[in-house]
Amino acid sequence: MKVLVSDKLGEAGIELFKNEPGIEVDVKTDLTPEALIQQIGTYDALIIRSATKVTAEVITAATNLKVIGRAGIGLDNVNVPAATQKGIVVMNTPTGNTITTAEHAIAMMMALSRNIPQATISLKAGRWEKKKLQGQEMMNKTLGLLGFGKIGSIVADRARGLRMNVIVFDPNVNPEKIQEAGYESVSLDELYARSDYITIHVPKMEKTIGLLNADAFSRMKDGIMIINCARGGIIDEAALYDALQSGKVAGAALDVFAKEPPGEHPLLTCENVICTPHLGASTQEAQTNVAVDVARQIIAYLKEGTIINAVNTPSVTGDRLARLKPYLELGRKLGLLLAQIHRGKLQEVAIEYSGEYHDLELGPISTALINGLLEPLVREGVNAVNAPAIAQEMGIKVTETLRAEPFDYLNLMTVRVTTTEQTDTVSGTLFGKIYPRIVEINDFRVDVSPEGHMLIILSENKPGVIGRIGTTFGEGGVNIVRFMVGNEAIEGQKNMVIIKTDEPVPADILETLKSKKVIFEATSVNF
Numbered sequence: 213m214k215v216l217v218s219d220k221l222g223e224a225g226i227e228l229f230k231n232e233p234g235i236e237v238d239v240k241t242d243l244t245p246e247a248l249i250q251q252i253g254t255y256d257a258l259i260i261r262s263a264t265k266v267t268a269e270v271i272t273a274a275t276n277l278k279v280i281g282r283a284g285i286g287l288d289n290v291n292v293p294a295a296t297q298k299g300i301v302v303m304n305t306p307t308g309n310t311i312t313t314a315e316h317a318i319a320m321m322m323a324l325s326r327n328i329p330q331a332t333i334s335l336k337a338g339r340w341e342k343k344k345l346q347g348q349e350m351m352n353k354t355l356g357l358l359g360f361g362k363i364g365s366i367v368a369d370r371a372r373g374l375r376m377n378v379i380v381f382d383p384n385v386n387p388e389k390i391q392e393a394g395y396e397s398v399s400l401d402e403l404y405a406r407s408d409y410i411t412i413h414v415p416k417m418e419k420t421i422g423l424l425n426a427d428a429f430s431r432m433k434d435g436i437m438i439i440n441c442a443r444g445g446i447i448d449e450a451a452l453y454d455a456l457q458s459g460k461v462a463g464a465a466l467d468v469f470a471k472e473p474p475g476e477h478p479l480l481t482c483e484n485v486i487c488t489p490h491l492g493a494s495t496q497e498a499q500t501n502v503a504v505d506v507a508r509q510i511i512a513y514l515k516e517g518t519i520i521n522a523v524n525t526p527s528v529t530g531d532r533l534a535r536l537k538p539y540l541e542l543g544r545k546l547g548l549l550l551a552q553i554h555r556g557k558l559q560e561v562a563i564e565y566s567g568e569y570h571d572l573e574l575g576p577i578s579t580a581l582i583n584g585l586l587e588p589l590v591r592e593g594v595n596a597v598n599a600p601a602i603a604q605e606m607g608i609k610v611t612e613t614l615r616a617e618p619f620d621y622l623n624l625m626t627v628r629v630t631t632t633e634q635t636d637t638v639s640g641t642l643f644g645k646i647y648p649r650i651v652e653i654n655d656f657r658v659d660v661s662p663e664g665h666m667l668i669i670l671s672e673n674k675p676g677v678i679g680r681i682g683t684t685f686g687e688g689g690v691n692i693v694r695f696m697v698g699n700e701a702i703e704g705q706k707n708m709v710i711i712k713t714d715e716p717v718p719a720d721i722l723e724t725l726k727s728k729k730v731i732f733e734a735t736s737v738n739f
């Protein structure tokens with residue numbers, strides 16, 4: 213397995229890769245976009261921070277790539293939809309740098325309040341400008357927090373220590389949670405109207421790009437101070453420049469810019485702007501944390517398939533994964549079976565869970581099932597990451613139901629697939645919580661372990677048919693490993709015969725069987 217580290221990563225993380233048998237690590241932190249596109253094809257994993265841009269072109273060229281690991285939080289430099297489409301897991305390390313970044317926001321707010329960078333420059337230039345550089349006290353000032361996630365909530369805690377009044381706007385956090393933590397939950401308008409300082413801790417997304425624009429500044433108090441240690445682009449930089457020039461905004465502390473590095477940017481000419489070159493996460497502690505986290509996550513994924521902190525597929529790890537694994541396997545096998553017996557264009561997949569599923573996470577199991585269903589049908593590279601998106605793209609409606617009552621089994625997964633031509637229903641269970649068994653195929657009760665090769669035959673239910681099937685296999689020189697006759701739930705004219713073989717059933721045997729009048733259908737299934 214080959215790992216490419218394309219941004220500067222803490223040494224502790226590199227060491228973990230180096231010490232891992234079967235993993236080869238290359239550190240190349242000066243690749244141009246073109247060189248990355250040229251070289252990415254040989255790598256199984258890519259480790260980045262914020263500098264490398266993982267564009268759609270990089271993803272297209274990444275023919276072997278299985279996972280992208282971000283040592284840090286923000287993933288705005290990764291085309292996650294393109295990675296998802298290609299079945300590449302995208303992971304970040306959401307906790308390792310939160311304290312460091314929150315501390316940076318507090319440091320920026322203090323430096324802004326007391327003109328520390330300006331004072332340093334002035335003094336070093338031989339001036340003694342006490343009057344000009346007078347600051348403002350932070351105690352009893354109102355700090356408006358945009359975003360009460362991991363970093364925002366730490367900033368709030370530190371600001372409380374400074375005796376500031378913290379008010380919070382976060383549309384996704386229950387106001388009670390904010391109040392229980394000891395802060396006031398307010399509307400965006402109220403936050404703008406009341407804050408003396410506003411600090412931004414939201415991700416950069418469609419909805420937050422340009423969140424702080426001319427209109428937002430116009431609704432703020434005169435002399436407001438702005439701190440952005442989240443992402444460039446959340447502030448409309450031209451509008452901020454105007455607001456700084458007019459004095460509406462008294463000062464801004466910026467760690468991040470819409471374009472990084474910003475080059476000769478008008479904001480950098482403002483005396484009341486202080487700035488750092490995206491240093492929010494840059495402490496030795498945070499860099500060690502995220503480097504170790506990302507290396508452990510990538511190794512676990514490459515070696516065991518364990519998914520930790522993925523943003524484009526459910527993360528299932530440790531004990532939860534161990535418990536779910538047999539159910540994931542059963543789901544995938546039922547999907548594979550349906551992929552091979554259905555006819556026509558897939559329209560709907562209805563999954564019904566009962567019994568022990570009440571205690572399990574159904575999302576990953578349904579995803580494993582859809583993965584199995586699409587794997588033989590769609591194209592190479594379908595996996596648990598991109599299967600739901602591909603199903604959606606194909607217009608397949610997927611529904612999940614949890615039945616209250618277990619039936620005859622401790623756990624039962626029943627899947628009904630509707631196509632333009634027919635409906636097929638299969639059910640499976642786990643015996644002893646481990647062994648997958650198919651127990652029903654289209655109203656026939658069966659008992660099949662879904663592995664190896666088998667032929668599913670729908671025949672007339674009359675004497676002599678079974679014998680003729682056996683003879684066809686014997687004459688074709690194919691050994692039958694197991695022979696089962698399914699019981700139809702409602703007594704009828706048809707039989708389901710399932711034959712397990714050592715090898716895929718040869719085409720000539722299949723054709724001979726299909727040509728017999730007593731045989732309605734014969735379908736070869738391989739797991």
Ligand SMILES: NC(=O)c1ccc[n+]([C@@H]2O[C@H](COP(=O)([O-])OP(=O)(O)OC[C@H]3O[C@@H](n4cnc5c(N)ncnc54)[C@H](O)[C@@H]3O)[C@@H](O)[C@H]2O)c1
Pocket residue numbers: 284285286287306309310313358359360361362363364381382383384385413414415416419420441442443467468490491492493494
């Ligand atoms: N400067 C740096 O070096 C640095 C370091 C780490 C993180 N970051 C940035 O900080 C951001 C926040 O990190 P986090 O760990 O706190 O993320 P998080 O996901 O824990 O929290 C983000 C919060 O923002 C909230 N939110 C989303 N849209 C909002 C909106 N329109 N208004 C108000 N709140 C909104 C979410 O509900 C969530 O609670 C990251 O997305 C990353 O871009 C920067």
Ligand SMILES: O=C(O)CC[C@@H](O)C(=O)O
Pocket residue numbers: 261262283284285286287309490492493494
């Ligand atoms: O890698 C860095 O230095 C910045 C990381 C930070 O922006 C993040 O989103 O975690």
